[in-house]
Amino acid sequence: MTKLVTASQFADPDAAYVALVEARRSLDEQAAAALDARLVLILANHIGDIDVLREAIALAKGA
Amino acid sequence: MTTSADRKTVYRYDYRRSADQDARAIVRRPVVVVGAGPVGLAAAIDLALRGVPVVLIDDADRIGEGSRGICWAKRTLEICDRLGVGESLVAQGVTWKLGKLYHGDDLVFSFDLLPEDGHKMPAFINLQQYYLEKALVGRAGEIDDIDLRWKNRLVGLEQHNDHVQLTIDTPDGPYRLAADWLIAADGARSSTRDLLGLSFSGVTFEDKFLIADIRMAADLPTERRFWFDPPFHSGQSALMHRQPDNVWRIDLQLGPDADVAEEQKPERVTARLERMLGDRPFDLEWISVYRFNCRRLDRFIHGRVIFVGDAAHQVSPFGARGANSGIQDAENLAWKLGAVIKGEAGEALIGSYETERIQAADENITHSTRSTDFIAPHTDAERALRNAVLALAPKAEFARRMINSGRLSVATFYGSPLSTPDESPFAGSARLGAPLPDCPIRNPDGSAGYLLENLGDGFTLLTFRNGASPPSAPEGVSRLSVGIDIDDADGTLARRLDATPGAVYLLRPDHHLCGRWRKFDRAKVSAARDRALGKL
Ligand SMILES: Cc1cc2nc3c(=O)[nH]c(=O)nc-3n(C[C@H](O)[C@H](O)[C@H](O)COP(=O)(O)OP(=O)(O)OC[C@H]3O[C@@H](n4cnc5c(N)ncnc54)[C@H](O)[C@@H]3O)c2cc1C
Numbered sequence: 267m268t269k270l271v272t273a274s275q276f277a278d279p280d281a282a283y284v285a286l287v288e289a290r291r292s293l294d295e296q297a298a299a300a301l302d303a304r305l306v307l308i309l310a311n312h313i314g315d316i317d318v319l320r321e322a323i324a325l326a327k328g329a
Numbered sequence: 330m331t332t333s334a335d336r337k338t339v340y341r342y343d344y345r346r347s348a349d350q351d352a353r354a355i356v357r358r359p360v361v362v363v364g365a366g367p368v369g370l371a372a373a374i375d376l377a378l379r380g381v382p383v384v385l386i387d388d389a390d391r392i393g394e395g396s397r398g399i400c401w402a403k404r405t406l407e408i409c410d411r412l413g414v415g416e417s418l419v420a421q422g423v424t425w426k427l428g429k430l431y432h433g434d435d436l437v438f439s440f441d442l443l444p445e446d447g448h449k450m451p452a453f454i455n456l457q458q459y460y461l462e463k464a465l466v467g468r469a470g471e472i473d474d475i476d477l478r479w480k481n482r483l484v485g486l487e488q489h490n491d492h493v494q495l496t497i498d499t500p501d502g503p504y505r506l507a508a509d510w511l512i513a514a515d516g517a518r519s520s521t522r523d524l525l526g527l528s529f530s531g532v533t534f535e536d537k538f539l540i541a542d543i544r545m546a547a548d549l550p551t552e553r554r555f556w557f558d559p560p561f562h563s564g565q566s567a568l569m570h571r572q573p574d575n576v577w578r579i580d581l582q583l584g585p586d587a588d589v590a591e592e593q594k595p596e597r598v599t600a601r602l603e604r605m606l607g608d609r610p611f612d613l614e615w616i617s618v619y620r621f622n623c624r625r626l627d628r629f630i631h632g633r634v635i636f637v638g639d640a641a642h643q644v645s646p647f648g649a650r651g652a653n654s655g656i657q658d659a660e661n662l663a664w665k666l667g668a669v670i671k672g673e674a675g676e677a678l679i680g681s682y683e684t685e686r687i688q689a690a691d692e693n694i695t696h697s698t699r700s701t702d703f704i705a706p707h708t709d710a711e712r713a714l715r716n717a718v719l720a721l722a723p724k725a726e727f728a729r730r731m732i733n734s735g736r737l738s739v740a741t742f743y744g745s746p747l748s749t750p751d752e753s754p755f756a757g758s759a760r761l762g763a764p765l766p767d768c769p770i771r772n773p774d775g776s777a778g779y780l781l782e783n784l785g786d787g788f789t790l791l792t793f794r795n796g797a798s799p800p801s802a803p804e805g806v807s808r809l810s811v812g813i814d815i816d817d818a819d820g821t822l823a824r825r826l827d828a829t830p831g832a833v834y835l836l837r838p839d840h841h842l843c844g845r846w847r848k849f850d851r852a853k854v855s856a857a858r859d860r861a862l863g864k865l
Contacts, residue, residue, distance in 0.1 A: 273726045273727065276727070279727065279731045280696075280699050280733055283699075284699055285484075287840065290708075290710045290711060291708070291711065293708070293710050294709070295710050297710070299710075303696075325724060328724070329721045329724055
C-alpha cells in the first residue's frame, strides 16, 4: 500500500520551486548538495514516517 | 536585438505634413500618444472611440520588422473586439489550446488551455504581431479623431503643470506641439523615459535565444511544443509554434556564451534547424538573437506623462505577457483619461491606472522571471534542481506542476480601490476586480450571441430578474437586464456570476466587475460608480 503523496499539494507550485531555487542561488554544486542533504534530513523528520521515507527514496532512485 | 535575413511582409505608410507644423503658435492637443506599436494604437483607438481626439506619432514609417509577438490572449482579443478588430484577428490567426512538453525524446506533460467553452474569444490565437498592428492601423484610419503621423520622432520634452511641450522631428525638420496629456507608448527603448531621465531597472538574463521565423509547409499539429534538452539541441531548450501563412516560430536557447553575430548566419541557423526538422524543406523568414529582460519603471505616471506597454515594463516572452499586458494597460488608461478629460472624474482616477497596472506588471514580471529561470538556470546547482523536477515529472504529478516553460498570460484581477467590497459572498467564476467572464446569451430576436458584445463603453448595471420590473440604473450607468435585453438561455450566465433573482452587477467601462449585490439598492450602486470614478 502506498502512502507517499505524489499529487501536487502546493497551492502555488511555482512559488515552492522558486523558494528552493532561491535557497541555492549563488551556491556552487558542493554547497548546494550540502544544503540539499540538510533539507532532506529536516523534511524526512518532519514527515516522520519510515514507510513514506522508503517509498520516497525508491521514487527518487527510479527517476 | 539584431536581425538579419529579409522578409517580404513589411507595410509602409507615408509621412504627411501636418498643419500643426505650419501653425504660427504652438498647437495644443488634449492627448498625444508617442509610439504606434500595438499598445499606442490600442490606446489611441480606445480614447478616440470615447470621443477624445488623439495625435499618434511614430518615428518609423513601416511595421513588420523583427520577430516579435505571436500569441494573443483571450483578454486581448476581447479588448480588440471592443475596438472593432477582434473578429478579423481571430479569423486570420491560428487558434490553439494544446501544449506539449518534452524532456529529451519523451512527452512529459500536455495541457489544454481553456476547458471552459462558451466564450466568444478563444484562449489564444497565434498571429504575427505585424498583422495585429496592421489591423489596428487600419482601424485607426477609420476614426476621424485619430491623427496618425508617421516619421514623427519625439526628440524633446518639457514638463509644465498642466501640459507638456514636445519637440518632434520630421523629414521636414522639427516642430513643436503641446499636449494636456502625453501617453508614452514608445517601447522598451523609450525615448520619453530617457528624456525624463527615468531609470528602468530589473533583471537581464544571461542566456541568449535564437528566434527564427521559418516558412514550412509541414503537416504538424497546431499546438505549442516545448522541449527541455531535446536530442536535436542538446542541453538547451527549444520551442515551436505555428503562425498563419505556414510560418513557424522556433526559439532555440543558445546559452550565455553564444556569439550573436555568428549565430545569426543563415548557414548556421539552417544547420541547427535541419537537426530539429529533419528533411522537411523550409525557408528562413527572419532571424534574431535576443537576450531578455524583466524590468519596470518605479512609477508609470510622471506629471502629465503616462507610460504604457513596454515603455513602462518589459518581460521575457515566455508566457506571452508583453504586448498582451500592454494592451490591457491601454484599455485601463483609456476610459479613465477619457473620463478626466471630459470632466466626469477628477485626476485622482488616473492614479488608479498606476495602482492597478503596477500590480499587473509585477505579476507578469514574477511569472516571466520564474519561467526564464526555469528554462535557463543561473548556475549548475540550480540546473541540478531543475533537472530533478524534469526527471521526476513522468512519475509524480507534483513535479509536472512545477515544470515551467511559460505560464501563459491571463487577465489580471485588481485588488483595487475602485472596487466596492462584497457585502455577501459570491461563488462562480466572476471575481470582483477582474474582467467579467464572457458567456453565451440569446438576443431578444432569438439569435445567439455573447455577453461581452452586449456591454457598452460606459458603466453597465447587469440585472437579473426577480419577478418585478427591473430597477432603473442611476445616472451615468446603462442597464442590461437578463431576461429582457438578453436571455440566459441555459443558465450558464447565472452560474458564472452566481446570480440569484434580483442580483445586480456593476461593470466599469473596461468591463471589470467593480460591485455586486444580491438586491438592487440605488444609493449603493450610485456610490459604487462614484468610487470607481475615483471620487471616494
Ligand atoms: C521574440 C519576442 C516574442 C514575443 N512574443 C510575444 C507574444 O507572443 N505575446 C505578447 O504579448 N508579446 C510578445 N512579445 C512582446 C511584444 O513584442 C512587446 O511587448 C510589444 O511590442 C510592446 O508593444 P509597445 O506598443 O509597448 O511597444 P513597441 O511595439 O516597441 O512599439 C513602440 C513604437 O514606438 C515607436 N517609437 C520609439 N521611439 C519613438 C520616438 N522617439 N518617437 C516616436 N515614436 C517612437 C517605435 O517606432 C515603435 O513603433 C515578444 C517579444 C519578442 C522580442
